[in-house]
Amino acid sequence: MKSALLPTYKRIDLSVAKANGTTVEDINGKKYLDFGSGIGVCNLGHRHPDVQKAIEEQLQKYWHVSNLYHNSIQEDVAKLLVENSSGDYVFFCNSGAESNEAAIKLARKATGKTKIITFNQSFHGRTFGAMAATGQEKIQQGFGPMLNTFEYVPFNDVEAVNHAIDENTAAIMLEVIQGEGGVIPANQSFVTDLEQMCKQNNILLIVDEVQTGIGRTGMPFAYNHYGISPDIISVAKGLGNGVPVGAIIAKRKFYDVFGPGSHATTFGGNPISMAAAHTVLQHIFQVEFLQQVETKGENLKKRLIEKVSNLSLVSDIRGEGLMIGIECTRDISTVINQLMQKGLLVLSAGQNVIRLLPPLTVTAKEIDLAVELISETLIENEVLLYS
Structure with a gap:
């Protein structure tokens, strides 16, 4: 069906049916861990x-x-x-x-x-x-x-x-x-x-x-x-x-x-x-909540550094709190699509930076899962790139 919308967005092939907390579900029932938060909007997660x-x-x-x-x-x-x-x-x-x-x-x-x-x-x-x-x-x-x-x-x-x-x-x-x-x-x-x-x-x-x-x-x-x-x-x-x-x-x-x-x-x-x-x-704005965000952010960055900083595909990991960028040495559009296929939604910043903006309510278990998926995907791309 022809869209009646002006094509101002380069839309990703995902149609959302519902969302809750850190989870987005598409119209086919597939669930995704959302590390984009609507581009840093749903800081308390979807439908808090x-x-x-x-x-x-x-x-x-x-x-x-x-x-x-x-x-x-x-x-x-x-x-x-x-x-x-x-x-x-x-x-x-x-x-x-x-x-x-x-x-x-x-x-x-x-x-x-x-x-x-x-x-x-x-x-x-x-x-x-x-x-x-x-x-x-x-x-x-x-x-x-x-x-x-x-x-x-x-x-x-x-x-x-x-x-x-x-x-x-x-x-x-x-x-x-x-x-x-x-x-x-x-x-x-x-x-x-x-x-x-x-x-x-x-x-x-x-x-x-x-x-x-x-x-x-x-x-x-x-x-x-x-x-x-x-x-x-x-x-x-x-x-x-x-x-x-x-x-x-x-x-x-x-x-x-x-x-x-x-x-x-x-x-x-x-x-x-x-x-x-x-x-x-x-x-x-509660002190305890903000301290938890800081701790989660430190853990996310630490885990990413441990898992992927040694890859030649990765040139830098930076950010503060739960705003993290993984700079790569090439275009990461394919990586972002691969992560989506695996059930993780992330963002780009320019052509070569993977941008992570999870809800501030994200759990340690969800951070671990996201890091594993990112690590797995980047390693797969490293092998393809240099094989």
Whole structure:
């Protein structure tokens, strides 16, 4: 049957019938261990019972009114976000791209300047401003001239950033771990120097936590590992555990910048999304839960290093918490398909990095199974490649 959908996605031959926890089941009844989490979205696993209960309870109250009226559940979610971040106020939207658009607008309006420095291989979304902020030519191809107020510099290169700064620089925007770019962590000294350069030059520091935030790396936000205090933080993905929601968290000094009429969205902070987000944050921002994520991540990386780091097909294993990249020496699309056939769903980051983003609720037994399947598949490909 001919699809009525525009072909904007290169879809994998899998049709999902249902999902629960870390398990996805297709329309033929085959079950898969999900180490993709909907691209880092279902941090508490599919259909977490407490999140589902919160959504169902909200459905019995009201679904939507308007942001012209007060919404107490927005206040509850915002409070949890600011209590666990360097920010003081929150704006809710619907996605990661929207949160980055809001961050860009806020930085320009607050500073009166227009230039924003971002990084090669970064990814900030596919709306026009977020696409222009993204340092990947393949994302921008075919759409004509980009906004010329973004400058891209090499990641982890302090001198390149320093050279790019001028009197019109409003902000530096980065992922402290590049996700789509290959699961590449920033160096500690690089991030420390960036924050210092921002302070010295009256430049804002924007950290894109769309993929890395909400417990993914074993802390509330990935920037916490670096001991910095961003001016603006963008979040989405894991915030709603599968229900669309995004946000920016901004410092107190921006309160009057985003006054009435300066920015808006019809569906931002929707009560159903807020019900999900409130439950998500109550679970994930618990110290014990985050410590478990850190422990699981360390175990996953350790097991992978033990099993596959000696293969000539594998050039690096890196990441933080339950965000791990296995860099290979060739295209890994075949490997990803083979893993799916064996019942393990993983992601790619570029052409040669296997990206692992399991639910934060994944068990030690499931980690062991995933490592065994990955090891088995990579060894099979190594034999084929060098036989």
